[in-house]
Amino acid sequence: MVIDGNRYSDGASDSKEDRVSKTQVPAVEGMFTMEDEPRLIGGKVPGRETYFFPKHVAGGDPGVPGGYELEEVLLSRTGKVWSYTSSDYQPPPPFRPSTDPYVPITVAAVELEKEQMVVLGQCVAGVTPADLTVGTEMELVVDTLYEDDENEYMVWKWKPVAMSDGAAGENG
Amino acid sequence: MEEISILGVGMHPWGKWGRNFTEYGTKAAHDALADAGVDWNDIGFVSGAITVRCGYPGYVAGSTFAQKLGFNGAQVASSYAACASGTTALQVARGQILSGATDVALIVGADTTPKGFLAPNEGDRPDDMDWLRFKLVGATNPVYFGLQARRRMDLYGATQEDFARVKVKNSRHSVHNPRARFTKEYGLEDVMNSPVVSDPLRLLDICATSDGGAAIVVSSMEYAKAHGHLDPVRVAGISTVTPTFPDTVIDLPYIATDSAAQVDRPTRGFKEAIGDRVYAEAGLGPDDIDVAEVYDLSSALELDWYEQLGFCPVGEAEKLLNDGVTTIGGRLPVNPSGGLGAFGEAVPAQAIAQVCELTWQLRGEAEGRQVDGAKVGITANQGLFGHGSSVLVRK
Numbered sequence: 001m002v003i004d005g006n007r008y009s010d011g012a013s014d015s016k017e018d019r020v021s022k023t024q025v026p027a028v029e030g031m032f033t034m035e036d037e038p039r040l041i042g043g044k045v046p047g048r049e050t051y052f053f054p055k056h057v058a059g060g061d062p063g064v065p066g067g068y069e070l071e072e073v074l075l076s077r078t079g080k081v082w083s084y085t086s087s088d089y090q091p092p093p094p095f096r097p098s099t100d101p102y103v104p105i106t107v108a109a110v111e112l113e114k115e116q117m118v119v120l121g122q123c124v125a126g127v128t129p130a131d132l133t134v135g136t137e138m139e140l141v142v143d144t145l146y147e148d149d150e151n152e153y154m155v156w157k158w159k160p161v162a163m164s165d166g167a168a169g170e171n172g
Numbered sequence: 173m174e175e176i177s178i179l180g181v182g183m184h185p186w187g188k189w190g191r192n193f194t195e196y197g198t199k200a201a202h203d204a205l206a207d208a209g210v211d212w213n214d215i216g217f218v219s220g221a222i223t224v225r226c227g228y229p230g231y232v233a234g235s236t237f238a239q240k241l242g243f244n245g246a247q248v249a250s251s252y253a254a255c256a257s258g259t260t261a262l263q264v265a266r267g268q269i270l271s272g273a274t275d276v277a278l279i280v281g282a283d284t285t286p287k288g289f290l291a292p293n294e295g296d297r298p299d300d301m302d303w304l305r306f307k308l309v310g311a312t313n314p315v316y317f318g319l320q321a322r323r324r325m326d327l328y329g330a331t332q333e334d335f336a337r338v339k340v341k342n343s344r345h346s347v348h349n350p351r352a353r354f355t356k357e358y359g360l361e362d363v364m365n366s367p368v369v370s371d372p373l374r375l376l377d378i379c380a381t382s383d384g385g386a387a388i389v390v391s392s393m394e395y396a397k398a399h400g401h402l403d404p405v406r407v408a409g410i411s412t413v414t415p416t417f418p419d420t421v422i423d424l425p426y427i428a429t430d431s432a433a434q435v436d437r438p439t440r441g442f443k444e445a446i447g448d449r450v451y452a453e454a455g456l457g458p459d460d461i462d463v464a465e466v467y468d469l470s471s472a473l474e475l476d477w478y479e480q481l482g483f484c485p486v487g488e489a490e491k492l493l494n495d496g497v498t499t500i501g502g503r504l505p506v507n508p509s510g511g512l513g514a515f516g517e518a519v520p521a522q523a524i525a526q527v528c529e530l531t532w533q534l535r536g537e538a539e540g541r542q543v544d545g546a547k548v549g550i551t552a553n554q555g556l557f558g559h560g561s562s563v564l565v566r567k
Contacts (some may be wrong), residue, residue: 002238027307027308028304028307028308029298031308037232045434048434049431049433049434050418050430050431050433050434050435051433052429052430052431053426053427054300054304054371054427054428055175056299057299057300057301057304059417059430060417061417061434061435062417063417063434063435079554082319082323082325082422083319083320083321083322083323083375083422084322084371085315085318085319085322085370085371085372086315086318086320086368086370086371087310087312087314087315087368087369087370088368088370088371089289089312089313089369090322091306091311091312092287092289092291092312093291093294093306094290094303094306094308095295095306095307095310105310106371107309107310107311107315107318107319109319109422114433115431115433116418116420116431116432116433117418117420117428117429117430117431117432117433118421118422118428118429119426119427119428119429120305120311120422120426120427120428121309122309122310129322129371129372132324132427133327134327145308155308156308172189
């Protein structure tokens with residue numbers, strides 16, 4: 001895997017400067033936590049290992065076809081790539097690009113081992129499809145989706161574990 | 173399963189005409205009625221496939237077309253199942269006929285589509301999965317096609333050239349199809365030089381959105397016989413199945429799959445189950461199929477269908493393609509019409525159009541693209557939010 005570590009850390013420090021004057025808010029409430037090691041907020045069927053994401057528009061488990069309220073549960077924050085792709089053209093609204101002009105985004109579908117489910121997400125800036133393969137280990141981060149004059153709107157994104165500080169040098 | 177007859181089929185040519193969708197549906201209906209030799213006033217049931225892009229008239233498509241043709245007192249229903257809407261409308265009509273509620277029915281669907289990506293409804297709607305995927309992930313339809321294609325490459329060694337060869341094949345099929353929107357024959361270089369939309373798929377790997385309309389007249393076998401249709405094309409199976417929990421293949425419009433931590437995955441996945449259902453209804457199997465029309469939203473998805481419909485084992489679709497099996501002249505031609513790559517998607521009309529093409533093929537009327545001696549055909553398609561769609565026709 002080839003990762004441009006400098007480019008990534010430059011991007012991060014740019015964001016930090018912006019964050020001085022802007023409030024970070026989730027782009028949609030209640031779908032993920034915003035701590036240092038963020039987690040997706042899922043739903044779990046009581047008494048069963050059946051998980052859903054997102055909780056607020058969850059499907060059902062036909063083994064227990066009703067009569068329960070989903071428990072709130074934090075999903076695993078690491079997993080392996082199930083597949084990956086890109087959006088080379090700017091998606092239509094309600095998507096809002098974080099950059100002008102639009103820079104193609106990479107999207108990963110990541111399989112969580114414990115939950116045995118696949119969750120989609122954008123990859124952090126600097127990751128291209130060429131950096132990924134089925135099975136690549138990924139971790140969840142919270143990053144900027146877009147911003148306006150007051151707020152920075154945050155979303156979960158997938159980041160290759162090998163791209164994290166310290167590991168990048170070994171793999172670069 | 174008891175069969176029904178296809179008495180007539182009709183289509184308005186696909187294009188980007190920009191006119192009212194009812195024009196396309198009405199033309200298709202007139203053609204289907206004329207082809208069937210059935211008077212509009214004898215139609216007892218109108219089954220409309222809904223469009224969500226053309227306002228209220230689109231939501232009540234069955235009634236809209238009935239009014240355009242001149243209200244005749246027929247019973248009416250309108251169905252929406254995204255890309256599978258046409259098959260659902262056919263399913264509803266079959267139920268009416270087999271229950272004895274009506275003898276002869278008209279199925280019709282048409283659409284006028286905007287330019288560019290299909291997008292969700294407007295407004296701030298965080299409770300709508302279709303909105304969430306665009307808002308938070310930027311997951312357009314081609315993103316999902318790209319995920320499936322890239323997985324095919326990593327797991328089975330498929331190449332971008334393999335995908336491009338699907339487009340090349342289908343474009344060759346489309347050259348003589350008067351109803352196709354794109355009838356240019358493309359070479360491998362044309363596809364490979366078109367810009368990437370969602371890695372590994374390029375612009376010419378991905379279907380456009382189009383205007384179009386299609387219609388079918390169906391009846392009971394008794395009605396067909398009594399009206400001189402002695403050897404009609406018959407509908408032997410219809411599948412509108414939903415997935416079986418847990419479905420762990422990511423698909424439109426979801427941002428996460430079901431969880432298989434408690435309940436094991438079913439032995440047959442959703443896409444496989446779509447075909448299983450029509451084969452079971454018809455008492456036939458993949459070896460009986462002479463011709464297929466499958467939903468090539470992307471070129472790579474056509475290859476997935478070869479396996480999901482049982483035309484070859486998993487991982488061998490590229491070989492089937494590259495051996496020429498699925499080209500007209502081969503053992504099992506797929507998308508002789510040119511497929512979505514040549515038509516572009518007119519959502520509520522598309523599943524109906526697939527049945528129109530197979531009807532012409534089984535009658536030997538598919539001039540310039542005829543599959544010789546075709547007796548059994550299958551369609552396959554899927555609508556987002558878990559709508560399976562497949563029709564098995566035979567002569």
